[in-house]
């Protein structure tokens with residue numbers, strides 16, 4: 075196939091019967107297994123929706139927007155991949171139908187098709203195949219997850235493209251893995267394999283024969299059911315793998331290995347590789363089992379009913395718990411409730427976290443949360459908007475700058491301590507130009523940038539480093555014209571962007587743990603290493619919890 079030189083093998087992961095079966099986690103766990111067997115793994119997520127990227131999608135519908143190192147705004151599944159794998163995702167790791175069409179239409183406008191009729195087949199499918207090849211470049215094995223459920227109209231072009239892909243590349247270089255549901259029907263006391271049979275049949279009807287079936291089950295899959303599934307779906311018996319519900323997702327790699335999933339895959343590709351060493355995953359499971367203190371962390375945001383809206387923050391808190399022996403109990407608090415009822419609704423919390431966010435709703439509640447944490451010596455972690463509200467609160471209450479605000483929420487505040495660079499920075503043009511080069515023309519500051527840490531600060535101690543790279547996704551910045559007056563009153567600016575002299579981290583020295591960062595550290599936290607700021611924060615929450623217990 076054109077563009078294929080490297081010999082990368084491809085695993086296509088599709089889902090059947092119902093959505094939300096955990097395709098992302100299953101694929102990521104397989105990736106982790108393959109990495110531990112010495113394979114270089116890359117991942118691609120194909121999303122059937124028409125949005126060009128996830129950047130404009132509401133967390134209500136779509137969960138969090140995950141930002142890659144190179145500044146792509148992507149599906150939250152990429153977060154699972156970065157947490158499970160050592161490989162890093164990029165703008166080549168997530169394609170939507172919208173983006174594929176966009177590429178094809180741009181080519182058509184440029185005249186690349188020389189007047190030919192542009193059609194779904196072959197032009198859209200060719201573009202999909204091109205993107206898959208590009209995303210797999212340099213890897214031994216590329217995992218490609220197809221969003222949606224087989225049978226959806228929307229995912230048809232993707233399925234057709236991967237069918238062609240297998241024909242063109244040869245079946246020894248391509249593996250189809252299909253995840254389905256095998257439900258247990260309580261009234262008859264039986265597991266039902268029919269939906270799986272139908273789902274495999276649906277795939278076959280478009281020319282794809284699955285090589286491996288992952289069956290999501292809530293109890294062990296009896297041997298006779300496994301045989302039945304194999305018989306009806308044309309899949310070998312040992313390739314019918316049970317994906318049983320787990321109480322800890324880090325058990326997944328071990329669970330799949332116990333059924334030789336990695337061996338099946340490598341056999342299919344004729345790759346011989348060293349055995350997997352899953353001791354790091356076992357250690358994580360053990361770390362969760364032995365957590366001995368539970369801390370209550372208030373998360374003050376707008377999307378309290380939606381765990382997915384703050385997915386990476388939740389995960390990063392949980393990782394920090396694994397590294398400090400602490401169970402982290404997250405209490406979601408609606409910022410509008412805090413606005414209405416005041417900071418006292420945070421009483422009894424061991425720590426307060428204000429995550430990133432956009433829009434005015436509940437903003438005063440977030441400011442109140444920062445104030446309450448500051449005044450009551452409760453560990454505070456402000457991420458992006460959470461840092462901005464901490465600065466606004468400090469400006470108003472400690473520096474006496476009445477009417478301090480962000481120009482995101484008030485057109486002309488008396489003191490625009492947070493504002494667009496164009497509203498205050500002398501070199502705004504240069505900065506915007508540089509950012510635009512990185513984020514392809516958006517108005518957001520996106521992706522990884524270098525931050526220099528000031529020695530002897532909380533930030534420098536947490537990271538134990540002098541410079542770090544962290545990912546951004548925001549428009550507004552701390553206004554440097556207010557740096558001196560706030561510094562005089564005791565706010566410490568402990569992280570500064572290397573290139574643009576922008577404030578990246580603020581902290582309060584005479585507080586047990588009070589830190590805000592303009593970037594999103596949650597995107598780089600992994601279960602294996604945790605993230606220094608989250609670990610520091612949870613360690614402080616733990617100390618707060620222990621001290622309050624002793625005081626009682």
Ligand code: GLN
Pocket residue numbers: 429430431432433457458459460482547548549550551
């Ligand atoms: N709304 C703020 C900004 O654009 C913060 C964004 C965020 O928290 N991700 O600057």
